[in-house]
Amino acid sequence: MQVLKFGGTSVANAENISKVISIVQAAAQKDTTVVVVSALGGVTDLLLNAAALAAEGNETYKEKLVTIEQRHMDAVKQLIPVASQSQLLSLVKKSCNEIEDICSGIFLLGELTARSRDRIGSYGEWLSSQIIAAAFRAQGTAAEWKDSRELITTNSAFTHAEVDFSVTNTKIAAFFTGDYSRLFILPGFIAADKNNITTTLGRGGSDYTAAILASALQADVLEIWTDVSGMMTADPRLTGNARIIPSITYQEAMELSHFGAKVIYPPTIQPVMNKGIPVWIKNTFAPQDPGTLIESSAARNGDIVRGISSINNIALLSLEGSGMVGIPGFSKRLFEALSSEKINVILITQSSSEHSICVAVDAASAARAKQAVDAAFANEIALQKVDPLLIESDLSIVALVGESMKSHPGISGRMFSAMGRNGVNVRAIAQGSSEKNISAVIATRDVRKAINVLHEEFFETTYKQVNLFIAGTGNVGAKLIGQLQQQAAVLSQRLRLQVRVAGLSNSRHRLIKEEGIDLGKWREELEAGQPADIDQFVSEAIARNLRNSIFVDVTANEKVASVYDKLLQKSISVVACNKIAASSAYENYQRLKELAGEFNSRFLFETNVGAGLPIIGTLNDLTHSGDRVRRIDAVLSGTLNFVFNHYDGSRPFAEVVRQAQDEGYTEPDPRLDLSGTDVMRKIMILAREAGENMEMEQITNNSFLPASCNEGSVEDFYKALAKEEPHFRALYEEAKAKGCILKFVACFDQGSASVGLRHIDPAHDLYHLYGKDNIVLFYTDRYTDQPMVVKGAGAGAAVTASGVFADIIRACKL
């Protein structure tokens, strides 16, 4: 004996029903088979919707009824040969007339009782099962239809009727004894109470019908045929990475379904578990897929957590007050008040200080709960020993489920830190002592993000998805996008990172695309985006609430540098090539660092000094390991190094500067480089990273740039530069006469910093520095006589982009 249940999508139309018929025909060759079916997919919703509209006095309920009739007529016409259609077509017509009559009654009364609601809801399964039974017969397979209402009897009636197992089991046993044919078709979801009034078993209840039959018949197997290839590690509608769970225990399946895994209706497991009947979840549209086996013990297959689920529409009720401490009976009274209103408690927590009890319930019952509880504690509330019940809504529960969790410490630690890193605030926590389930109450808007980060955390074979919001598409930005595109495969294979550019913005346009911008044609996509607005871009990036979000600033823009605090506070890391924030007032720099620490985000700016060279990272490694920086000597301007390496009096100084700008080695305004200001910013950032509280005003700048060059536009600057040629020539000749070359050197020593042009002789560490190279010499407690040296190209779009890229990967690893 075997029981097979087919869900709504599996029987949604004639084409799908034909698939069901082939599956059943193959199975029925082996054994007596009981088939339970749902209504044609979506029909239960249409029926209940029609009833609700009628009750509201809305005549559009009739349109729903037309659709319902049409769907069934179509199924009959496509499945049954014309010659034998008439009986079924009139059955459909007659039923639809009955539904219409009930609805018009509801419409006139303006009231929908639970009884009529269940009555209307029952037509879906009643019709689908008869059409399917006839379709079997039309194909020459003998199939006996039986009305489940004659077998399943309930104690209570309506909506979630409670089954009377002793009566039901007896009826089922009686019906299936004797000389019966080998294939039965029954409607799911519907039952009748002791007075023979039609009732239903709750939404999704066809699974339950099948389990009740399997249990009463002591079936060898129960198969739930649906539209996915098994129970999955998480709701596939919430995460693209969910995968099929090959086997799972009854307990785990029960927990997952209670906590929202819709693939099985929660009460389904109990009756089959008691009898040890194995349950398979199979896919009607991929019958060859193995599916999921639910049984009493299940192999662990490497995963500690079996699955993740969530329930929405949760309200959190908190009963608090100093009058609760140490007085027994408070929780009893709270739960009595809730149970008197038949309110189902989903989760409970109580802190050890005992002055607060917190329970999660379905949001729809929150108002009733408040009335009942406030009435039960009216006395204490009047005496101010207890506060009126506090209700918070728009909440959801996410739960990790797995029986192996109890033997593995640290699971909850990982759960909460993964959510914490993504700025998901946890409102309440519960872990049963059986440790099969750890649940957390969070804001509903965070559910998708939480499910995804938890899935990434616990099912490590999946990828970690990272969402980048990039501001700036100039030299560096464009190179960065190119590198991201080129490295996508390597990132996913080696680092298991799936890096998406979810947002792009430049001075003209902005674009946010959750599924990721096509890096092959980002220019066209961005061009078609909305007009630029950095504040809007940032607010949208925050509002999207995507997991592992990183904001990348590859501009040199002050406005962009001012948005970091908003992002860091939302646990969105900031990777900046833009130096403005790190070189702004110390207080601001420090605050950004603190925000990153407080909200589990990263504020990284390696490329602020020496482009892609590992200078800040090296300095951090030194200080974190307890070393102390005594002195830093450095050539930090790729631009100035390029300029002084190329200037030998044969070409005008202005021309050499122009070349540096054309080749992309200068700031957009080259005066920032020439005046030494950019070098001052860099040495200050290094001093700050070495632990010094330093401001720009404290740095001595021995500038070589005449004051006349500092006025007007960039073009005015070039003109002034040309006029001052003799000045630059003299600087060069003076050094040359001593056998030296010119280098613009930054120095940090014993807490003070200076920058300026120096004569460097051939024996000096800084002498052999070519092109646009930078060099940094760290003298520390550990590197006393010979400094630690970092040297290499210190400017250029490609190397800067690669430094930004490296910071992005560091931020991903958080």
Ligand code: ADP
């Ligand atoms: P049926 O109509 O066959 O009863 P349901 O719609 O009730 O099907 O349940 C199947 C759906 O459950 C799937 O299409 C899937 O979107 C959803 N679902 C939610 N959580 C899970 C999960 N953990 N595993 C598999 N499916 C899930």
Ligand code: ASP
């Ligand atoms: N048709 C019912 C519903 O949609 C029962 C079921 O499909 O399991 O809730």
Ligand code: MG
């Ligand atoms: Mg279902």
